[in-house]
Amino acid sequence: MPPVAPRSGDAIFANVERVNAELFTLTYGAIVRQLLTDLEEVEEVNKQLDQMGYNIGVRLIDEFLAKSHVSRCVDFKETAEVIAKVGFKMFLGITATVTNWDAEGTSCSLVLEDNPLVDFVELPDTCQGLYYCNILSGVIRGALEMVSMKTEVTWVRDMLRGDDAYELQVKLLKQVPEEYPYKDDE
Amino acid sequence: MQFFGGSEISPSLPAPTASGNNALMMYVFNRNGICLLYREWNRPLRTLNAQQDHKLMFGLLFSLKSLTAKMDPTSMDKGNLGVPQLPRQGCSFHSFHTNTYKLSFMETPSGIKIILVTHPRTGDLREPLKYIYNLYVEHVVKNPLYTPGTLIK
Numbered sequence: 001m002p003p004v005a006p007r008s009g010d011a012i013f014a015n016v017e018r019v020n021a022e023l024f025t026l027t028y029g030a031i032v033r034q035l036l037t038d039l040e041e042v043e044e045v046n047k048q049l050d051q052m053g054y055n056i057g058v059r060l061i062d063e064f065l066a067k068s069h070v071s072r073c074v075d076f077k078e079t080a081e082v083i084a085k086v087g088f089k090m091f092l093g094i095t096a097t098v099t100n101w102d103a104e105g106t107s108c109s110l111v112l113e114d115n116p117l118v119d120f121v122e123l124p125d126t127c128q129g130l131y132y133c134n135i136l137s138g139v140i141r142g143a144l145e146m147v148s149m150k151t152e153v154t155w156v157r158d159m160l161r162g163d164d165a166y167e168l169q170v171k172l173l174k175q176v177p178e179e180y181p182y183k184d185d186e
Numbered sequence: 187m188q189f190f191g192g193s194e195i196s197p198s199l200p201a202p203t204a205s206g207n208n209a210l211m212m213y214v215f216n217r218n219g220i221c222l223l224y225r226e227w228n229r230p231l232r233t234l235n236a237q238q239d240h241k242l243m244f245g246l247l248f249s250l251k252s253l254t255a256k257m258d259p260t261s262m263d264k265g266n267l268g269v270p271q272l273p274r275q276g277c278s279f280h281s282f283h284t285n286t287y288k289l290s291f292m293e294t295p296s297g298i299k300i301i302l303v304t305h306p307r308t309g310d311l312r313e314p315l316k317y318i319y320n321l322y323v324e325h326v327v328k329n330p331l332y333t334p335g336t337l338i339k
Contacts (some may be wrong), residue, residue, distance in 0.1 A: 029248055046243075058334055059327045059328070059334060061296045062294070062296055062298065062319075062322070062323050062327045063323045063327060063328070065294050065296055066294075066316075066319050066320050066322075066323040067320075067323075070295075070296070072295050145218075145298055146297065147295045147297075148297075162205045178217060178297065180219075180245070180247075180248055181218050181219035181244075
């Protein structure tokens with residue numbers, strides 16, 4: 001049987017089990033609120049959100065690969081396109097655009113026009129350093145690490161801080177090839 | 187699951203019956219070589235202890251992948267044999283069969299390898315392997331009590 005072609009983000013989004021968007025937003029807001037109360041330091045909360053995102057990403061990649069049937073991406077450009085078009089659509093219902101490629105093709109920006117995590121959210125003055133959506137950067141980092149790409153993901157623009165859109169910068173640090181894990185003499 | 191039959195051990199290999207009593211063994215490995223799952227249904231001969239058996243299987247697949255990629259007549263770029271490959275290079279084999287069994291293999295980009303050893307006259311098993319992978323995702327990956335990289339209980 002010929003292999004199944006990769007499905008588009010819309011098709012998968014239609015098939016996947018969905019939750020109420022407001023429930024999702026409010027739950028995420030409650031998580032961030034609780035982290036702020038427990039940890040108090042904005043930097044600590046940022047790091048914790050990133051770590052939580054990393055743990056999610058490590059598992060999310062398998063679900064993504066199983067549902068979307070994408071095969072190995074040939075290069076980082078294709079990877080970024082797949083994340084923006086299929087990944088974001090499948091899990092959050094939004095599409096991102098990929099812009100700002102640098103000369104070597106190792107760094108790009110994903111721009112999100114709307115973001116379901118931040119509906120109804122305003123940042124108070126005491127939390128100005130908070131990256132509210134830092135969980136997303138952790139998810140992307142975790143997922144890419146499981147497909148042998150070490151990346152660094154940072155927020156460039158954040159609407160909660162007054163910019164006009166959400167922009168994530170994804171930088172490929174290196175590709176880690178699979179190695180034989182056992183020592184030869186054992 | 188109707189695909190797998192019972193687990194009686196018999197000295198001769200049973201022919202595939204209409205009810206699909208086909209599978210002999212199944213392994214699931216992750217990218218670090220840890221065997222996450224091993225199930226056997228019909229394995230008359232056991233030569234090594236479990237640890238060595240898993241290592242042997244993983245090593246076999248790793249080397250076979252490397253070998254098939256190096257012998258690929260259609261690819262342009264070839265490194266030396268044994269050099270760890272970047273994930274996007276090279277083709278990947280999906281099954282081999284001998285006169286007593288057939289081994290089918292599927293690897294995902296995230297490094298999860300699913301191996302099914304069956305009767306030699308079994309057809310192409312890529313679809314069932316994908317189905318198993320989906321089951322893995324649904325029940326193992328989404329289970330909050332499961333730590334990635336440990337044995338599946």
